[in-house]
Amino acid sequence: MNVMSKKKTLIVLDEAKDRHTSHWDDDMLSWQQLERAYDEGREQRRRYKRRQYLWIAFWLAMLCLHPTLLYWLGRVFA
Secondary structure, three states: OOOHHHOOOOOOOOHHHHHHOOOOOOOOOOHHHHHHHHHHHHHHHHHHHHHHHHHHHHHHHHHHHHHHHHHHHHHHHO
């Protein structure tokens, strides 16, 4: 008799692999779900870049307007 046939099959979940593998569900998704997931990521990156450009423009405007504002305030209160 085979000793292996009497042993209970043990299924082990490799949590480290699941945690470190980012593409584990890509092959389980349908094509539409996969496209939607990647499109959402693209839209988030686009919004982030737009926000970065707005902050840069804001701080450049502040940098340019600050000396002018101080000059005029100095003339008004002097």
